[in-house]
């Protein structure tokens with residue numbers, strides 16, 4: 177189970193509302209390499225993992241991704257705060273306004289809704305951990321592209337925190353992969 | 367949110383982040399006893415700071431509300447409303 181803590185993992189800040197960046201940033205909410213994809217992928221892959229290390233790392237990174245999802249939601253909330261229909265439309269968010277008003281929704285930067293086809297569970301720990309490592313690299317690259325799209329120092333600070341987390345997650349998944357392969361070799365599973 | 371409350375919240379966030387870093391590291395290095403001790407010390411300090419926060423400003427998890435004078439779990443600000 178999970179227990180909600182009434183605080184963010186990191187003090188998520190923006191200098192000013194910015195609908196243009198909100199439109200791009202939403203992809204880390206509901207896009208292919210976003211935090212929802214990450215959390216749901218890892219938490220779902222736990223059940224076919226053979227070792228305690230892999231069960232633990234998927235549980236704990238999956239849980240941290242939920243905290244990142246909340247940070248992204250907070251950033252989008254702050255970037256779109258008080259925006260009128262007209263301002264939304266001018267920023268290319270008229271379609272979003274028609275469907276959701278100012279509410280958040282799980283979409284990518286071009287408005288496509290989140291889909292389970294973004295994630296896989298192969299049941300093979302080596303295959304799944306490789307997918308997870310690739311997912312972390314794709315998320316890291318996405319944060320870099322988002323940082324390149326803005327000059328808001330507060331937003332960059334928060335995005336950079338998230339970018340570096342992906343590097344750490346990649347490292348831990350790599351270690352888990354090595355340990356799983358060692359385990360499989362010792363058990364002579366081919 | 368007053369400055370003092372915000373500073374304490376940020377201290378808690380920093381400590382909890384440190385604990386998370388040790389947590390993930392220890393998942394793949396469970397035999398590292400030195401890291402385990404660092405984790406334990408961080409969590410002890412984190413618990414003290416959270417208790418201080420809860421006593422002065424309200425609950426961080428719903429169970430904390432049991433030691434509050436009334437049902438203030440619902441009070442604002444919610445996490446996304448805080449201006450840092």
Ligand SMILES: [Fe+2]
Pocket residue numbers: 214241312315341342345
């Ligand atoms: Fe991640």
